[in-house]
Amino acid sequence: MRRIKGWKAAAAGLVALSLVAAACGGDDEESSGGSAAPAGECETTTPVKLQLQWFTQAQFAGYYAAIDQGFYAAQCLDVAIVEGGVDIVPQQQLADGAVDFALSWVPKALASREAGANIVNIAQIFQRSGTLQVSFKDKGIASPADFAGKKIGNWGFGNEFEIFAALTKAGLDPAADVELVQQQFDMAALLAGDIDAAEAMTYNEYAQVLEAVNPDTGALYTPEDFNVVSYEAEGVGMLQDAIWASGERLADEAYRATAVKFVAASIQGWAFCRDNVQACADIVVSKGSKLGASHQLWQMNEVNKLIWPSKGGAGMIDAAAWDRTAKLSQETKNLEGSTVLTKTPDAEAYTNDIVTEAMALLQSLGVNVIGSSYKPITVELKEGGA
Amino acid sequence: MTATVTTPQRTSALQRRLRRVVLFVVSLLLVAVVWEVYKAIGPADGGKIFGWKLLPRSNDNAMPHVWEMLSRYADPELRGSSRAIWRVVLAGAWFSFRLALVGFFIGTVLGLLLAILMARFKVAERGILPYLVVSQTVPLIALAPLVVSWGGKLEIFGWEWPRWLSASVLGGFLAFFPVAVGGLRGLTSPPAASVELMNSYAASWTQTLFKLRFPSAVPFIVPALKLAASSAVIGVVVAEISTGLKGGIGRLIIEYAREATSDPAKVFTAVFGAALLGLTMSGFVTLADIYMMRNRPKEATT
Numbered sequence: 001m002r003r004i005k006g007w008k009a010a011a012a013g014l015v016a017l018s019l020v021a022a023a024c025g026g027d028d029e030e031s032s033g034g035s036a037a038p039a040g041e042c043e044t045t046t047p048v049k050l051q052l053q054w055f056t057q058a059q060f061a062g063y064y065a066a067i068d069q070g071f072y073a074a075q076c077l078d079v080a081i082v083e084g085g086v087d088i089v090p091q092q093q094l095a096d097g098a099v100d101f102a103l104s105w106v107p108k109a110l111a112s113r114e115a116g117a118n119i120v121n122i123a124q125i126f127q128r129s130g131t132l133q134v135s136f137k138d139k140g141i142a143s144p145a146d147f148a149g150k151k152i153g154n155w156g157f158g159n160e161f162e163i164f165a166a167l168t169k170a171g172l173d174p175a176a177d178v179e180l181v182q183q184q185f186d187m188a189a190l191l192a193g194d195i196d197a198a199e200a201m202t203y204n205e206y207a208q209v210l211e212a213v214n215p216d217t218g219a220l221y222t223p224e225d226f227n228v229v230s231y232e233a234e235g236v237g238m239l240q241d242a243i244w245a246s247g248e249r250l251a252d253e254a255y256r257a258t259a260v261k262f263v264a265a266s267i268q269g270w271a272f273c274r275d276n277v278q279a280c281a282d283i284v285v286s287k288g289s290k291l292g293a294s295h296q297l298w299q300m301n302e303v304n305k306l307i308w309p310s311k312g313g314a315g316m317i318d319a320a321a322w323d324r325t326a327k328l329s330q331e332t333k334n335l336e337g338s339t340v341l342t343k344t345p346d347a348e349a350y351t352n353d354i355v356t357e358a359m360a361l362l363q364s365l366g367v368n369v370i371g372s373s374y375k376p377i378t379v380e381l382k383e384g385g386a
Numbered sequence: 387m388t389a390t391v392t393t394p395q396r397t398s399a400l401q402r403r404l405r406r407v408v409l410f411v412v413s414l415l416l417v418a419v420v421w422e423v424y425k426a427i428g429p430a431d432g433g434k435i436f437g438w439k440l441l442p443r444s445n446d447n448a449m450p451h452v453w454e455m456l457s458r459y460a461d462p463e464l465r466g467s468s469r470a471i472w473r474v475v476l477a478g479a480w481f482s483f484r485l486a487l488v489g490f491f492i493g494t495v496l497g498l499l500l501a502i503l504m505a506r507f508k509v510a511e512r513g514i515l516p517y518l519v520v521s522q523t524v525p526l527i528a529l530a531p532l533v534v535s536w537g538g539k540l541e542i543f544g545w546e547w548p549r550w551l552s553a554s555v556l557g558g559f560l561a562f563f564p565v566a567v568g569g570l571r572g573l574t575s576p577p578a579a580s581v582e583l584m585n586s587y588a589a590s591w592t593q594t595l596f597k598l599r600f601p602s603a604v605p606f607i608v609p610a611l612k613l614a615a616s617s618a619v620i621g622v623v624v625a626e627i628s629t630g631l632k633g634g635i636g637r638l639i640i641e642y643a644r645e646a647t648s649d650p651a652k653v654f655t656a657v658f659g660a661a662l663l664g665l666t667m668s669g670f671v672t673l674a675d676i677y678m679m680r681n682r683p684k685e686a687t688t
Binding site: 054055082083084085086087088089092093096097098185186187188191192193205208209211212213285288290291292293383384385386 | 445447448463464528530539627628631632641642643645647648649
């Protein structure tokens with residue numbers, strides 16, 4: 001009998017402990033509801049879930065600012081921001097109906113659309129590509145033509161097509177003329193000399209190398225130590241962060257109206273970040289980002305450069321840039337000989353209707369959506385981005 | 387008289403435990419010493435053996451000094467932040483521990499139910515067991531986004547599926563397997579003579595299960611639970627990395643890994659946190675083991 005009591009008691013203990021553990025599980029979504037909402041003006045608030053590509057960082061500052069400044073609440077939206085992860089594919093979460101809107105780079109989202117996901121680009125937030133290829137000066141890599149015979153780092157997972165497009169444009173064969181190396185998400189391989197040139201985003205990885213100490217001088221690396229190839233400047237930039245909506249649900253008037261309000265308040269958030277760089281970086285830090293303060297400010301500033309000035313107004317999808325992205329996605333072959341897209345994306349893959357309505361809404365609020373007088377600030381990076 | 391007999395036994399048990407603790411600490415120190423010795427004599431930029439690049443780099447970026455890693459714990463996580471890294475890591479480990487515990491619970495219940503089902507019906511064993519094996523070959527990172535996505539849509543009577551539960555479910559997914567297999571083995575372990583004795587008492591199957599099969603399954607289930615405990619931790623940590631769940635040790639590992647370019651020592655603080663988590667979890671099961679086995683003759687455990 002005593003034996004039986006033993007395992008019974010142990011089982012009961014396990015149950016009790018698990019229940020305790022379950023009861024105190026944390027809440028992981030950032031929500032705009034509550035204090036920020038001007039109570040009384042909204043009859044009902046619409047809950048909205050936005051899926052990010054990655055963790056909280058200044059790359060998404062506009063959305064956090066819109067929550068913090070009550071721009072969503074003013075539109076009667078209760079926006080919850082869902083962070084991404086290593087294996088979370090935002091456009092997939094959107095297509096599955098787990099979220100209402102998702103951020104994604106255009107080529108990847110178009111590939112999902114071609115595979116059957118009915119998703120529509122409703123606002124092209126980043127007007128320019130922020131992808132770079134960074135190398136030490138002594139490697140002599142000043143343009144894609146210099147990639148020949150070099151070890152070229154890339155992230156894979158569909159983030160590498162600008163590299164292939166640049167190689168193809170420079171008349172190089174990606175399979176034979178360069179050695180392509182899968183790269184980690186830090187820049188250690190570049191600093192250690194494992195690769196000659198590393199793929200980097202202006203707003204993140206490039207800052208990481210500038211935050212590292214040069215063992216030869218004991219001081220931080222400086223931009224003078226590196227050659228930087230910008231894919232945007234090389235004419236092979238592909239459109240990046242855009243807001244995607246469910247094509248199916250856009251037929252529904254209520255969802256469409258929500259989309260207009262969401263896009264408007266988001267752009268308002270980005271405009272706020274353009275004019276209040278430091279405040280926005282602070283908002284992101286307060287939302288639990290683990291990146292250091294100077295790194296965050298750098299990122300905020302670089303992201304602003306990708307958005308502002310925005311010729312046709314922030315969020316407007318520029319047909320020329322769209323067509324270039326679609327064309328490169330069809331023509332650029334990767335190592336396996338496949339392209340991102342097999343055919344031209346259909347006309348329904350993007351719409352400027354929603355962002356146009358959002359602009360009208362913002363104009364009535366007096367928000368400057370062009371930012372023609374935008375000037376970036378100068379950010380001094382500290383060691384480790386601290 | 388009895389006192390004089392038991393006292394030396396008790397001290398020897400105490401000594402044994404003490405020795406294990408000391409050995410554990412010594413082995414930790416040994417790892418640290420090996421690390422530092424390799425760092426001192428190993429090639430700074432890696433080395434080749436017969437043309438194969440086998441020797442890892444020993445420079446400060448690839449292998450930070452042990453004291454470098456340990457001293458990180460005292461540093462604030464971010465400039466201007468009052469929270470030291472050790473507190474952040476502990477908080478993360480505690481968060482993941484609770485998730486792993488839920489996962490462990492899910493896995494144990496599911497595993498035991500499956501084991502009972504398979505022990506009861508031979509057909510079930512033949513039908514289910516192959517699928518159990520197949521289930522463990524599905525890569526967790528492929529499953530994680532799916533579970534998050536399914537969970538995101540679930541709503542039962544207004545109770546919304548919290549995101550952390552997806553991580554626990556994935557922990558449970560890894561944890562149930564050893565319990566199911568070990569449980570089945572244990573439940574079918576009583577010798578035919580014992581089962582026949584129960585039959586001769588006209589004991590029902592349930593009575594046999596609780597009075598004979600479960601008690602004799604304990605020596606099989608306990609090691610299975612130990613495996614399940616560490617599997618639950620792995621499942622939760624991988625799920626956190628995979629789905630970016632905030633608050634846990636898995637998320638800390640990638641967040642600190644991003645800073646590896648300029649601060650390679652920082653990520654190790656989180657890695658050690660994950661190791662601590664695994665140790666705590668299996669220590670927890672060991673305690674349960676000692677408790678359940680306290681009245682058992684020693685032979686039964688071997």
